[in-house]
Amino acid sequence: MLSVNAIWEKRNLGVNTIETTFEENDESQIVKLYLCELKTEYSVLRIPSYRTDLLPIVQAMGYTYVEDMIYAVNYLNEISRTPSQERLYKAIKVDTMDEKDFEILYQEINKGIFDSDRIYIDPYFSHEIAKKRYINWIMDELKTGTEFLKYIYKNDTIGFFALKELENGCYTSFLGGIYKEYRKGGIGSVIKVPEEVKKRGGKRVSSNVSSNNIMQVKSLIMNGYRPESILHTFIKHFN
Numbered sequence: 001m002l003s004v005n006a007i008w009e010k011r012n013l014g015v016n017t018i019e020t021t022f023e024e025n026d027e028s029q030i031v032k033l034y035l036c037e038l039k040t041e042y043s044v045l046r047i048p049s050y051r052t053d054l055l056p057i058v059q060a061m062g063y064t065y066v067e068d069m070i071y072a073v074n075y076l077n078e079i080s081r082t083p084s085q086e087r088l089y090k091a092i093k094v095d096t097m098d099e100k101d102f103e104i105l106y107q108e109i110n111k112g113i114f115d116s117d118r119i120y121i122d123p124y125f126s127h128e129i130a131k132k133r134y135i136n137w138i139m140d141e142l143k144t145g146t147e148f149l150k151y152i153y154k155n156d157t158i159g160f161f162a163l164k165e166l167e168n169g170c171y172t173s174f175l176g177g178i179y180k181e182y183r184k185g186g187i188g189s190v191i192k193v194p195e196e197v198k199k200r201g202g203k204r205v206s207s208n209v210s211s212n213n214i215m216q217v218k219s220l221i222m223n224g225y226r227p228e229s230i231l232h233t234f235i236k237h238f239n
Helices: 008-013 028-037 052-060 083-091 099-111 127-143 193-199 214-222
Strands: 002-005 017-021 042-048 064-074 092-096 147-153 156-167 170-172 176-178 204-210 226-237
Touching: 008 017, 008 127, 028 052, 042 052, 052 226, 064 193, 064 214, 083 092, 099 127, 099 147, 099 156, 127 147, 127 156, 156 193, 193 204, 204 214
Parallel strands: 017 042, 170 204
Antiparallel strands: 002 017, 042 226, 064 204, 064 226, 092 147, 147 156, 156 170, 156 176
């Protein structure tokens, strides 16, 4: 198992947080003992979908299911689009975000662009905390050199995405979205991340998406992403 003291969440959420990911060879009795001895204010468990034997254990110990995290990979293969989809795809441009673009992004976050993740839907946390957490996350990523790019359609900035090289041409785009005002008419299904990775000489790009956001799941698949693994996510608050 991998256990992480998520110290950054103390700033974001105001609680001590332990995030634990169980692995293939973790014995159920060891998992049970670990959970009995776990001391924190907020616990997040991630369980591989094939470890169904662990589900009764964590539920019996008071954990609540909140989402599946789907790990998907795009190997930059060409995909087919209808003529109308191709026209829309080509009409949307990508450029590097500037200071004004980040101001727009933070405004969109405060409007609730991210409203399906485990923090936003948890009644223990306010929506304001959930929104601030995303802003803090983006600011932290900027300090580490992560690229942030914007989508442009008819001279309007309509969305954004983050892009980071992990190693040897393997990229991740862990955050992004189309702003709410522009999600109609098929624009929300356009993802140009693979094209940008190709421009940088990359080999592939990965993304994680919550099962709570079915529209994004559909968009990833439409744009050539292939789901490769699923983690069930459970949470528990210790009062």
